[in-house]
Amino acid sequence: MEKSKILEIVRNKIIEKIQKFENLIAETRASSNDTKSSMGDKYETGREMLQQEINNLQRQLNETLGQQSLIHKINGEPSLKVQNGALVKTDKGLFYISASIGEIVLENQKIMTVSAESPLVKAMAGLSKGQVFSINNVNQTVEEVW
Template sequence: MEIKQQLYIACKNYIEQRIATIEKAIHSAREASTDDTKSSAGDKYETTREMMQQEIDRNATQLNEALKLKQVITAINPEHSSAVIQPGSLAITNNGSFYIAISAGALNINGANYFAVSAASPIGAKLMKLKKGDSFQFNGKTYSISDVY
């Protein structure tokens, strides 16, 4: 399987795992909210319900962000190749290999490290629209692009 397809699958798995974790946290908070019975002191019951509601709201926000990431990754065709860096491109530089998709951090594929970065991230924005042979400065380092897939 081509490396870009493996990176794409790794990013999709990252998102799916994140969504599942958030949904589980929301479910747990809802259960905790409904399990706390009124037999305890009234104020304590209301405080617990409010805390659980805040937890649900926080997780709902994270779930929305994860669903947006899912839309971003779904819009990428892992088989598309371009000479110019764009979402879905794999840029090989002298200071690391960057897969432009979502911010998923370091991914290890077949013993090699790749960085999954969003096009909107600081380094992703620098890489966008560059091509093989181009260079750019980031955090005091010069990055030279040796290949784009």
């Protein structure tokens, strides 16, 4: 399985997420400008709620931009141990260590994208083929690292 294809899928999903957040922020700002009213306190409450929504979307956008920055540092080179950018097969599943964007499917195989900060990756960090680790009292064996 080509890691470069997986990396490209992850990059594209992050770009889509960034565009979605930028569009939502722009739409929310536009609706904020449209809420002009002579209702006094209700007007201010509505504007404050919209501003909180903008702040929430901005926070999510910043997190996604951080994921994008991390992804740009990953190359498609083979890995010998579990680290950022590695594709890891355990007896429980296939994991791509990069940004956590959920499950992707490539060549009819489900691959879970996980962050290097996740408990799973922390438990298996630095391991290589054949080594065993435990998470939540469940042992897993690293079957392959690409």
